[in-house]
Amino acid sequence: LKSQRLNGISHRGRVLTLDSMNPNVKRVEYAVRGPIVQRAVQIEKELKEGVKKPFTEVIKANIGDAHAMGQKPITFFRQVLALCSYPALLEDSKFPEDAKKRAQRILEACGGHSIGAYSTSQGIECIRQDVARYIEKRDGGIPSNPDNIYLSTGASDAIVTILKLLVCGEGRDRTGVMISIPQYPLYSAALADLGAVQINYYLDEDNCWSLNITELRRALNAAREHCNPRVLCIINPGNPTGQVQSRQCIEDVIRFAKEEHLFLMADEVYQDNVYAEGCQFHSFKKVLFEMGPEYSNTVEMASFHSTSKCYMGECGFRGGYMEVINLDPEVKAQLIKLVSVRLCPPVPGQALLDLVVNPPQPDEPSYATFMKERTAVLSTLAEKARLTEQIFNTVPGITCNPVQGAMYTFPGITLPQKAIDKAKELGLVPDMFYCMRLLEEDGICLVPGSGFGQREGTYHFRMTILPPTDKLKVVLQKIREFHLRFTQEFS
Amino acid sequence: LKSQRLNGISHRGRVLTLDSMNPNVKRVEYAVRGPIVQRAVQIEKELKEGVKKPFTEVIKANIGDAHAMGQKPITFFRQVLALCSYPALLEDSKFPEDAKKRAQRILEACGGHSIGAYSTSQGIECIRQDVARYIEKRDGGIPSNPDNIYLSTGASDAIVTILKLLVCGEGRDRTGVMISIPQYPLYSAALADLGAVQINYYLDEDNCWSLNITELRRALNAAREHCNPRVLCIINPGNPTGQVQSRQCIEDVIRFAKEEHLFLMADEVYQDNVYAEGCQFHSFKKVLFEMGPEYSNTVEMASFHSTSKCYMGECGFRGGYMEVINLDPEVKAQLIKLVSVRLCPPVPGQALLDLVVNPPQPDEPSYATFMKERTAVLSTLAEKARLTEQIFNTVPGITCNPVQGAMYTFPGITLPQKAIDKAKELGLVPDMFYCMRLLEEDGICLVPGSGFGQREGTYHFRMTILPPTDKLKVVLQKIREFHLRFTQEFS
Known part of the structure; x- marks a missing residue:
């Protein structure tokens, strides 16, 4: 680099080239x-x-771009978004009352009652409350705290943010992150960008791409020779492999994470996309809490969700959230500081997320169509x-x-x-x-x-x-x- | 760290703490x-x-959150956004024809004609074309190439992305980035995050916070003792200082950047916010090209703009763009790869940006109100x-x-x-x-x-x-x- 610097002065080549970039x-x-x-x-x-x-x-x-493939948006969602964008429509009798109610509630939570205002960096508070209620309902009543919810710009944003907090150390002490192979390449990309060590564990193609604890342990032990493995990433339902993990498998993974002192990242953006007979989505959070306080009070975890997949497929809005469990309060303060640099996730995406976690209810006019x-x-x-x-x-x-x-x-x-x-x-x-x-x-x-x-x-x-x-x-x-x-x- | 790792196994403390984080x-x-x-x-x-x-x-x-302080959104912008969100409104006679035309054009450029589809990572092509035309008009006809336009999640996103490309090296070879003091703290935050060296140059408070080349040179020479200064960041009009740079000052800065082999980053998000008698916004791009091919063919630059400031103040939509000048084609390919990991900027923000760069024209029905x-x-x-x-x-x-x-x-x-x-x-x-x-x-x-x-x-x-x-x-x-x-x- 030094010679290049000196050369740079005489040659007047470019400042930023393939050789001189990050x-x-x-x-x-x-x-x-x-x-x-x-x-x-x-x-x-x-x-x-x-x-x-x-x-x-x-x-x-x-x-996975549903609308580009012709899937139509959910009418109710788009009605509310139109009302939020142009509140003069709140006077329009063509819009159903429940859509108006929802839009009004979102607008009231926005600075100056406009989705054009910044929100708090963690995301609009009443939307985080709705997310927490959604999680509680999904998980059969296990409590969720809105303070543990962070809205994000799609799930990718939150995933990269948590990885960024976790990566440190040099040489053999460098943070290692376990990811499934095949994996969704956001993970390998983020790890390369952060200079973390990627630890591959292979899914079992002969058994419906299932996750095998023996293979996890093999990968971990091998990695301990050259880095400091601290994180285990799971994608369930699987991308690109389409498998749905059994409750037993999730329990085994959680036990493994606890034994091996790993931070769990559960990418659950396909939680509504389960098709096969006998398969069911089990959230890591729910299983963790069902395993008792020995686990639910100690295992550190972040779970990710998004507005881009499931039945809505609203990729363009870049909505998402994560829930963190057992995160150190001092680290939480650091996390809030870090996300505040980017000011806030897009507010239309936050509004959309609110509708996803709080869709029309049976007694509301839009329920049947929805x-x-x-x-x-x-x-x-x-x-x-x-x-x-x-x-x-x-x-x-x-x-x-x-x-x-x-x-x-x-x-x-x-x-x-x-x-x-x-x-x-x-x-x-x-x-x-x-x-x-x-x-x-x-x-x-x-x-x-x-x-x-x-x-x-x-x-x-x-x-x-x-x-x-x-x-x-x-x-x-x-x-x-x-x-x-x-x-x-x-x- | 190693002792902590060993302790971790016995203590069963948290994986992620203030001591063990990035x-x-x-x-x-x-x-x-x-x-x-x-x-x-x-x-x-x-x-x-x-x-x-x-x-x-x-x-x-x-x-700087205009809507939160009670500023009302521009009617035309929000009408188009409502139409894009809920295209059934295209049949509604209450919406002006130019708003409908604009919405239709944006929707046609979206996958499946939905703003819920991902766009290309660089941003929707016809919007990038509109941005290029806007820049050409602003700069008195100096050409702008849509291939050099990258849409972004607010300006912050693009600023961090360019800095990320530029930062490399270790010890004395670590990239140094010159920023004004006082500065907008996104810069210091991004540099800390990237582990780059922050080089402070002080604005002259006694002269309306103007930028002084002697001070730039002092800061640069001092920094060369301990790092590799490669980047010069300018905010004009200034944040937090509110100054507007003269054409002469901009010319001096560009000459300095060329002489000293620095990549120029021009944060121009307040380009419509000029109030003082005798002050005028001059874009770095325009001055660069007016200085002749010796400069316009060699000085590497990125200029940033946003939908969050100026007269619209639409912070919540997180719209923005950057234009890159003289960027190495191989680096461009790397840049496109890097932004593709986050899939795309929020599409509603892209749509809004399109309206900002292509507002109602004098022959259109919404012009007078706009x-x-x-x-x-x-x-x-x-x-x-x-x-x-x-x-x-x-x-x-x-x-x-x-x-x-x-x-x-x-x-x-x-x-x-x-x-x-x-x-x-x-x-x-x-x-x-x-x-x-x-x-x-x-x-x-x-x-x-x-x-x-x-x-x-x-x-x-x-x-x-x-x-x-x-x-x-x-x-x-x-x-x-x-x-x-x-x-x-x-x-």
């Missing part, structure tokens, strides 16, 4: 919006400009989850676990050796080569399994189940045909 | 929402609970800027520079030695003691100058000029009386 940022990767998605956007432009392709549109099954819309989304998703597993498993060379929950399937694909060689020749990882070919030939945008992590020598892709049922059937059929064609070409 | 986070300070504001919130609660105080409400003049509302806000602010300076300068012991722009005044206060001693006895910095007393006695919440930085031995506070004129007069009068009382008490 090396942690260089290490960040985020496949969900990586090169394949950039190529997809390019292809879309080419199609618009009239370039001939073997397809007429690009189907982006790379990201329930109809909610049920329709969730039952369609359940149908698409089944359909996806079913069709993929008819393809020789594709192995697909049941999509028990969340919005994704992560099937394993068998690639011929010649395809693997060809990919290497092109400098691509094999499943990236596969997905790029699929994109160029059929206009379908998936994310290669390598973007999420996978066991050495295995290959996968992540696909969302969000396209409308008819389109999803076409997509599945096209992938089927592509896979057979691709396999044949390289056999 | 030390950079501990160093973060953010006075605008610091202890004094927390006390203000507490007092508000006490008032609600019926606790008797010498006042009936807390006036928060600590933060102009009336905009002018009313800005002329009232100008009046309040004059009033503030005038009244403060009648108080012995308060010295107030003209509020040429932005939304704040940062007067110097003379504190009696006995007050300084008393503060020290209480473990408070003297201007914190002063502001706390003012809060307890009169319910007025200001931020102590120490939260922004000031020359050793001088004392200040920051006050926004945002309260409604009548209330502002009361506030100024109360501060006047408090100051006299305080001075007397400690004389």
Whole structure:
């Protein structure tokens, strides 16, 4: 660097170059919006400009973006948001009374009765109270304290904030963070950015991507040789793997965290997205408290939720919250200080979150429509989850676990050796080569399994189940045909 | 740490404590929402609970939050936002045609025509185009490329992102960042968080808080002894100091940045907030390009803007953008990768930004109302800027520079030695003691100058000029009386 500095003065090169930038940022990767998605956007432009392709549109099954896939917003939510945005509409008789009541309550909690005012950095107090009540109801009455609720800019924001608090030390004392493989790449990206040590534990593909305590222990013991493991991250229901953890598994994880003195991070943004028979969402908080005070008074945890997934799929509003359990009061003060630097989460997203945790009640005029819309989304998703597993498993060379929950399937694909060689020749990882070919030939945008992590020598892709049922059937059929064609070409 | 780890296993203390957390986070300070504001919130609660105080409400003049101070939103902006939130309203004849047209255009640019879809991480393309056209118009035709525009979650988000790219190196090679003193504490907070070296250059209080190149050079040379200075941050119009930089000053700064091989960060979020006779906003971009290709082809720069200030004051929406100039293409790719991890800025904030950069035109139905509302806000602010300076300068012991722009005044206060001693006895910095007393006695919440930085031995506070004129007069009068009382008490 010193020589570069001296050179800089004579050369007058740029101040900021690839060589002179933050090396942690260089290490960040985020496949969900990586090169394949950039190529997809390019292809879309080419199609618009009239370039001939073997397809007429690009189907982006790379990201859990429900509205982009045609899902309609929940009417009640958007009515309230319109009322909050333009309160003159409160005089309009076309809006139902419960929507107006909700909007008025939110506006009264805003500075100057405007969603254009900053909120407190932790989030609007009455919304945090509603979140706490929602959690209590969800968890069968286990108490939740609004002071432990922090609203956030989507769940990502809160996840990164908690990781930032936790990461310290140098060399062998550097904080290690355990994440599942396959993982959602926000985690690896945040850890690279913070310079933390990523500790991989592998989910068991042969057992529906379940989490295995023996594997957790193996990963932890290996990591203790070179870093200070302090954090265990869980995604349930799973992204990208779609599994739903059993109550027993969650209990085992909590016991493990306590024994091994780990801070638990429970990413539960898909808590309403459970489809498979016999599967049920159990919150880590609930299980923790059911395990008794020995656990509920000691295990430190943060749980994350978002407005972007479930039945509402309101990604653009960037709403979310986290609940912290057993967080040191001094650390809480530091957390509040840290979030205050960014002033506050977007207030429209906070308002939306309030509606999600406090939807229309049976005695309110919007209830029937709300329930109809909610049920329709969730039952369609359940149908698409089944359909996806079913069709993929008819393809020789594709192995697909049941999509028990969340919005994704992560099937394993068998690639011929010649395809693997060809990919290497092109400098691509094999499943990236596969997905790029699929994109160029059929206009379908998936994310290669390598973007999420996978066991050495295995290959996968992540696909969302969000396209409308008819389109999803076409997509599945096209992938089927592509896979057979691709396999044949390289056999 | 190692001993603590071993202890952890026997003691079973918390995983995350003040001692075991990220030390950079501990160093973060953010006075605008610091202890004094927390006390203000507490007092508000006490008032609600019926606790008797010498006042009936807390006036928060600590933060530039226009709507919280009673400023009304721009009607056109909120109409479009309501239409975007609940597109069924597009059928409603009560909404003007231009608002509908704007909403339709934004919705068409959204995935699935919903602001609930994620946008691209850089921001919606047609909005970036509108931003580029706005900049071109503002800068008298100097071209702006939408590819250089990055939408953000308020300006803070973009500022932190650029700093993150720039910070690297260890020890004497650690990146140094030059910031003005007094500064807006986002900068010091971000630098602490990133572990960068903060290099203070002092604004000249005796010359209307102007920036002096000799002082810049002094600060830079001193810093070169212990770090690698690579970045120069400017806030114009100034926060907290309210000065507006002359064209000549900006030219000098740009020349300095080029000579000294510094990356320029121009925080221009108050670009519409210029009040003083003879003052005018000059963008760094415009001056850079007017200095000729020797400068415009080489000086690396990022300029920041926001929806939170100016005449709209829509803080809660967290809208903003930055324009980058001469950024290395490889670094641009890294920047896009980095912002993609957080998926996208809030889409309602993006929509709002679109309206700010592309407001109603003279031939459109909403133009007259829009102009009336905009002018009313800005002329009232100008009046309040004059009033503030005038009244403060009648108080012995308060010295107030003209509020040429932005939304704040940062007067110097003379504190009696006995007050300084008393503060020290209480473990408070003297201007914190002063502001706390003012809060307890009169319910007025200001931020102590120490939260922004000031020359050793001088004392200040920051006050926004945002309260409604009548209330502002009361506030100024109360501060006047408090100051006299305080001075007397400690004389």
